[in-house]
Amino acid sequence: MTTKTAHGPASPMTRHRTSGWLAFAGTLAVVIGAFNIIDGLVALFKDSYYLVGQNQILVFDYTTWGWIWLILGVVQIAVGAGILSGRMWARATGVFFAVVAAIGHLAFLVAFPIWSVLTIALCVLLIYALTAPPAGARAN
Template sequence: MTREDWLPRRSAGGSALAGVLLLLMGAWQLLTGYAVAIGGVSVFTGGGYWYRGDSTGWGWVNLVIGLAAVVIGLGQLGAWRRLARWGAHPVPALAVASVSAVNQVLLAPQYPLWAALAIAVDVFVIWDLATRARAAVRSDRLAP
């Protein structure tokens, strides 16, 4: 095996898959947050959970997470020149996907099927961003 066989073959730019998945999750978080924030949907109805939350407040949390996911998803896709800087750095997208996964864990008692699907998509976004190449590696640096 040569040294080139060990180098990652993925691109160094933003991940299109992670960008599309972040846009999808962000849009769903925005719709859910809007429905909960205006009072049309009650998220916390039971008293058997170890945490309590205000439905309107939780709706605003979903709106913020959704908006951040949409903006960072557009950055991953390189949609705007100003957001292209964020596409080169996976940390904001990793943070939004992690916060979204924790949010879905807290919503799992109310919406178990959707929460499991959303957590799986968030974990897939985290995996995609964590395993892609960060920058082009120069071959002269690899020589021992």
Template sequence: MAAGGARPGAAKTGTVLAAALMILVGALGITQGAAAIAKDEMYALVGTYVYKFSLTTWGWIHLVAGALVLLAGLALFTGSVLARALGIALTALVVFANFLVLPYQPVWSAVMIGIGVFAIRALFHNVGPDAV
């Protein structure tokens, strides 16, 4: 057993779970972005919104962020500390983007925020020499 009673296998499992969640968030972000780019009508606009981006712009934001998170999730399998840091930063970016798009898709954004926050927690929780 490692210091503090933690098991090294559990830390590695947490990192693998975070990577899988990041790949899922990335794939869903790509899908979300492609749908918004293809047809603005697929999103329901609720009232007025402070951030005046067109839905096509939001689509490109989600598409690019989703692709980056997917790649960072794949990079986590290498065990790189840089991949972990990029994973945290990029997943936080996706969570923030989904927070901003809440008025357009409240349920979908809430699901994406939940998955993203769980992935970030797993990446932060499993740090140290036994994490990878």
């Protein structure tokens, strides 16, 4: 009488799906964060750089916009690092902050139109890159 025994580990190995979109999204979040930090620093240190005649964009002055962009940029870089390390919270947070940045750049459109349109397009691409991969996927 012959018996078969199973060879291999007693518990099945969990495999994570990998997604190039998430690697792209993490890198893009870091780039958008860097762009927003640049916007913030320029707004803080050189008010005359932007094209608006008055010292206000919608409701805030340049100093307030500078701090908003600076803080948002730092958060987006941290979220980008989280996305690259495979954290699910970073994907959800990344979508939220990409929407916030796109809306903010829509308001900032009057001050610097080409840069804002570019950043809005990158935010839309980031949202797609974060939502397209299946749940549980990790950056490869």
